[in-house]
Amino acid sequence: MEQLKIKTVSSLEKCFFDERIDDKTEKREFTIFKNEPLTFQVIYTNTLKTKPILRAAVRLSGSLAQYATVRQVVHIPSMQPMNQNFQEGAYLRREPGMYPDLLRPLHYNDGTMLPMNRLRALFVEVRLPEDFSAGEYDLSVKIDTESEPRVCGETSVSVKVLDVCLPPQELIHTEWLYTDCIANHYGVKAFSEKHWSLIESFIKTAVDNGINMILTPVFTPELDTYVGGERLTTQLVDISLGDDGRYIFGFEKLHRWIDMCERLGVKYYEIPHFFTQWGAAHAPKIIVKVKGRKRKYFGWHTDSAGEEYADFLSQFIPALVGEFKRRGVDKNCYYHVSDEPHLPDLEQYKRCKELIAPYLEGYHIIDALSDYEFYESGALDKPVPATKAIAPFIEHKVEGLWAYYCQSGTAVSDRFFSMPLWRTRILGVQLYLYDIEGFLHWGYNFYNNKYSYDVIDPFGDSSGEYFVASGDTYLVYPGNDGTAWGSLRLNAMREAMEDIRALKLYESLFGREAAKALVMEGTDGRLDFLHYPQSAEYILGLREKIYKAAESVSVD
Numbered sequence: 023m024e025q026l027k028i029k030t031v032s033s034l035e036k037c038f039f040d041e042r043i044d045d046k047t048e049k050r051e052f053t054i055f056k057n058e059p060l061t062f063q064v065i066y067t068n069t070l071k072t073k074p075i076l077r078a079a080v081r082l083s084g085s086l087a088q089y090a091t092v093r094q095v096v097h098i099p100s101m102q103p104m105n106q107n108f109q110e111g112a113y114l115r116r117e118p119g120m121y122p123d124l125l126r127p128l129h130y131n132d133g134t135m136l137p138m139n140r141l142r143a144l145f146v147e148v149r150l151p152e153d154f155s156a157g158e159y160d161l162s163v164k165i166d167t168e169s170e171p172r173v174c175g176e177t178s179v180s181v182k183v184l185d186v187c188l189p190p191q192e193l194i195h196t197e198w199l200y201t202d203c204i205a206n207h208y209g210v211k212a213f214s215e216k217h218w219s220l221i222e223s224f225i226k227t228a229v230d231n232g233i234n235m236i237l238t239p240v241f242t243p244e245l246d247t248y249v250g251g252e253r254l255t256t257q258l259v260d261i262s263l264g265d266d267g268r269y270i271f272g273f274e275k276l277h278r279w280i281d282m283c284e285r286l287g288v289k290y291y292e293i294p295h296f297f298t299q300w301g302a303a304h305a306p307k308i309i310v311k312v313k314g315r316k317r318k319y320f321g322w323h324t325d326s327a328g329e330e331y332a333d334f335l336s337q338f339i340p341a342l343v344g345e346f347k348r349r350g351v352d353k354n355c356y357y358h359v360s361d362e363p364h365l366p367d368l369e370q371y372k373r374c375k376e377l378i379a380p381y382l383e384g385y386h387i388i389d390a391l392s393d394y395e396f397y398e399s400g401a402l403d404k405p406v407p408a409t410k411a412i413a414p415f416i417e418h419k420v421e422g423l424w425a426y427y428c429q430s431g432t433a434v435s436d437r438f439f440s441m442p443l444w445r446t447r448i449l450g451v452q453l454y455l456y457d458i459e460g461f462l463h464w465g466y467n468f469y470n471n472k473y474s475y476d477v478i479d480p481f482g483d484s485s486g487e488y489f490v491a492s493g494d495t496y497l498v499y500p501g502n503d504g505t506a507w508g509s510l511r512l513n514a515m516r517e518a519m520e521d522i523r524a525l526k527l528y529e530s531l532f533g534r535e536a537a538k539a540l541v542m543e544g545t546d547g548r549l550d551f552l553h554y555p556q557s558a559e560y561i562l563g564l565r566e567k568i569y570k571a572a573e574s575v576s577v578d
Contacts, residue, residue: 024070024171024172024173024174025173025174025175026066026067026068026070026136026165026173026174026175027043027044027066027067027068027069027175028043028064028065028066028067028165028175028176028177029043029046029048029064029065029066029177030048030049030050030062030063030064030065030163030177030178030179031046031047031048031049031062031063031064031065032047032049032062032063032558032562033061033062033063033145033443033510033513033514033517034442034443034444034447034514034558034561034562035063035065035143035443035558036114036121036122036442036443036510037063037065037095037122037141037142037143038097038114038115038120038121038122038141039097039120039140039141039142040140040141041141042067042141043065043066043067043141046065049062049179050177050178050179050180051179051180051181051182052179052180052181052182053181053182053183053184053566053569053573054181054182054183054184055183055184055186055187055188055524055527055569055572056150056154056156056183056184056185056186056187057150057152057187057188058188058520058523059147059148059149059516060147060148060181061145061146061147061148061513061517062146062179063095063143063144063145063146064092064143064144064146064163064165064177065141065142065143065144066136066141066142066143066144066165066175067139067140067141067142068136068137068138068139068140068173069138069139070173075135075136075137075138076135076136076167076173077130077133077134077135077136077167078133078134078135078136078165078166078167078168078173079131079132079133079165079166079167079168080092080128080132080133080134080144080163080164080165081132081163081164081165081166082161082162082163082164083161083162083164084159084160084161084162084178085159085160085161086148086150086159086160086161086181087161087162089148089149089150089151089154090146090147090148090161091146091147091149092128092132092144092145092146092147092163093125093126093127093128093144093145093147093508094125094126094127094128094134094142094143094144094145095122095123095124095125095142095143095144095145095510096122096123096124096125096126097120097121097122097123097124098120098121098122098123098124098439098481098484098492099118099119099120099121099482099483099484100118100119100120100121100439100440100484100485100492100493101118101483101484101485101488101492102118102485102488102490102491102492103115103116103117103118103119103121103438103439103440103491103492104116104438104440104491105429105430105490105491108429108430108432110432110433111430111432111433111434111441111445112433112441112442112445112556113438113440113441113442114440114441114442115440116440121439121440121484121492122143122510123439123484123493123509123510123511124481124499124507124509125145125507125508125509125510125512125513126499126501126507127501127503127507134165136165136167136173144163144165145510145513146161146163148161148181150183154183155183156183156184156185157182157183158180158181158182158183159180159181159182159183160178160179160180160181161178161179161181162176162177162178163176163177163178164176184569184572184573184576185576186527186572186573186576188520188523188524188526188527189523189526189527189530190523191232191234191519191522191523192522192523192526193453193458193459193460193461193519193522194234194235194289194290194356194424194459194460194461195232195233195234195235195460195461195519196233196234196235196236196237196290196292196460196461196462196463197228197233197462197463197465197466197497198237198243198245198292198462198463198464198465198466198468199221199224199225199228199236199237199466199467200237200243200245200466200467200468200469200470201217201221201239201256202242202253202254202255202256203467203468203469203470203477204217204220204221204224204467204500205217205220205254205256206254206469206477207469207477207480207500208220208500208504212254212255212256213256213258213275218278218282219504220500220504221282222282222286223504223505223506224466224467224498224506225282225283225286225288226286226506227498227505227506227508227512228466228498228506229286229287229288230516231508231512231513231515231516231519232515232516232518232519232520233466234287234288234289234290235288235289235290235291235292235356235460236283236288236290236291236292237292237294238258238276238279238283238291238292238293238294239256239257239258239294240257240258240259240276240293240294240342241257241258241259241294241306241307241308241309242254242255242256242257242294242306242307242308242309243256243294243295243306244294244295244298244299244304244306244307245294245295245299245361245464246299246464246468246470246472246473246474247299247473247474248473248474248475249322250322251473251474251475252307252318252321252322253307253470253474255307255309257308257309258273258275258276258279259271259272259273259275259276259338259342260272260273260274260275260311261308261309261310261311261319261338262310262311262312263310263311263312263319268337269310269334269337269338271338271341271342273345276345277345277349280349280351289354290354290355290356291346291351291354291355291356292355292356292358293342293355293356293357293358294306294358295358295359295360295361295389296335296357296358296359296360296374296377296378297326297359297360297374298322298326298360299360299361299362300360300361300362300363300364300367301360301363301367301370302326302359302360302363302367302370302371302374303325303326303370304321304322304323304324304325304326305320305321305324305326305331306320306321307320307321307322308320308321308334320334326370326374327370327373327374327377331377332377335377335378335381336381339378339381339382340381343355343381343382343385352385353385355385355386356385356386356387356388357378357382357385357386357387357388358387358388358389359371359374359375359378359387359389359402360374360389361389361390362389362390362391362392363389363391363396364393364396365393365395365396368396368399368401371396371401371402372399372401375387375401375402386404387402387403387404388402388404388405388406388424388460388462389402389405389406390406390407390408390426390428390462391405391406391407392405392407392408392410392411392412393411394407394411394414394415394418397415397420404422404424405420405423405424406424406425406426406460406462407423407424407425407426408425408426408427408428409425409426409427409430409434409435409449409452409551410427410430410432410434410551410552412425412456412551413550413551413552416456416550422459423456423457423458423459424458424459424460424461424462425453425458425460425461425462425551426461426462426463426464427463428463428464428494429490429491429494432552433552433553434551434552435447435448435449435452435551435554436493436494437463437493437494437497437511437514437515438491438492438493438494439484439491439492439493439511440491440492440493441493442558443510443511443514443558444556444557444558444560444561446511446514446515446518447514447515447517447518447521447561448518448554448555448560448561449461449515449518450517450518450519450520450521450522451518451521451522451525451541451549451554451561451564452549452550452551452554453518453522454521454522454525454526454537454541455538455541455549455550456550456551465494465495465496465497466496466497466498467496467497467498467500467506468486468495468496469495469496469500470486470495471486471487471489472486472487472489480495480496480499480500481499493511497509497511497512497515498512521561521564521565524565524568525537525540525541525568527568527572528540528568528571528572531571531572531575532571540564540567540568541564543564543567544560544563544564545560
């Protein structure tokens with residue numbers, strides 16, 4: 023029997039086909055809190071003179087085996103690994119090629135392939151039940167062809183489970199879910215039973231990874247759509263126009279949506295923008311049944327500040343809020359005016375905001391807004407600035423501040439294929455340090471090209487036809503089994519959310535100033551959204567310090 027080269031490494035590694043296994047740092051000892059997943063990678067290389075491609079079984083053993091799942095790390099093509107004009111900060115590679123990202127369930131009867139002289143990776147995830155006991159545990163991963171010529175490799179890890187739990191997630195985290203992209207990819211009718219099943223899978227994967235707010239399409243979101251164009255109708259609220267000119271609303275699908283979200287653990291609901299993107303000039307597409315026939319009643323042809331749309335909003339918003347009140351979730355709903363307005367749009371934005379504000383008094387209105395002068399005008403109480411432009415908002419101590427990033431033009435944290443995973447995960451430390459209330463990103467599953475002229479295949483086109491750098495448009499893949507398949511980047515985002523919770527735990531034990539001091543250890547004296555430690559070791563070391571501190575208190 024011949025032996026594979028095999029070892030375990032951190033979840034923050036990205037292992038390319040052409041890299042050497044000997045250059046990767048092994049990690050075999052892990053500590054976790056009782057209620058946090060453990061993730062790591064098993065990497066292996068077949069350098070033996072056997073058949074060029076072998077099929078091998080993957081087997082788990084040890085005290086944690088029943089709680090573990092294994093997925094294959096799959097390389098995805100990237101023709102645009104970085105934005106052509108924005109190339110600051112750390113990148114692993116800068117040229118088109120194949121990049122490790124997709125986490126795909128094992129096939130070949132829970133097996134993997136052993137191509138010659140290629141570094142491959144398995145992604146191992148352990149999720150423990152709530153009543154699991156603290157202690158020392160082990161987990162082994164064996165790769166075995168189980169037939170001649172026999173090739174075998176095995177590695178193991180030891181895991182310390184602390185008798186301490188992370189506190190609940192406080193940060194509000196939304197990654198925009200596009201139900202139309204799900205329907206388009208799978209070729210199903212909007213809100214058919216199959217569509218509902220697919221949506222549920224995508225939301226479950228989101229919640230399992232620290233996303234607790236879901237974009238809820240009470241009408242079809244008019245996002246990233248060319249002027250005059252439209253996306254597949256995905257409107258939860260049925261609307262009819264009565265003979266008396268009053269609107270009649272049907273909320274059956276919305277209630278089903280809320281039922282589903284509550285069952286899956288969603289806490290917050292994000293309502294689409296009441297006005298079109300980048301200027302708020304028009305209404306979104308809204309389908310209304312008139313005399314028994316469905317019509318595109320509002321849309322690009324509608325003046326956003328016109329009397330007809332204003333009359334509709336005066337009826338629709340109170341009715342919508344009333345339904346949320348009946349379900350007891352109204353205070354967990356967040357509303358939008360228009361996405362990414364700029365200073366020249368200020369007066370138009372104010373006019374539109376004034377149309378909806380009287381019906382949303384006491385509720386949250388947020389928008390991606392990075393111009394501090396725009397915010398200073400008083401047009402919006404709760405801005406969501408880009409991390410590359412957030413400094414003046416922090417300096418002026420804006421309360422309840424949110425953040426987002428998109429097509430990063432500086433060295434900020436982001437999620438491109440070409441970036442090291444520590445550059446994605448450092449976001450959690452930054453959000454904690456600056457006491458950010460919520461984080462927003464536009465691309466959980468955007469499977470369209472720029473302005474949604476056409477759909478794309480995310481397995482073959484990771485940049486939306488050169489729209490953005492690979493990785494900006496989505497975190498999950500539409501699996502052929504009808505489930506949302508995750509990615510290395512999604513896992514790094516989940517870990518970022520857990521870093522915040524770990525720091526909150528440390529803060530509860532030792533105070534916020536002590537937690538901030540802990541964050542600053544190992545830095546050059548500053549840490550903000552543009553400057554931060556440039557290594558995985560900083561993040562892993564920070565977590566180890568928190569584990570030791572929490573363990574010492576629990577033992578005492």
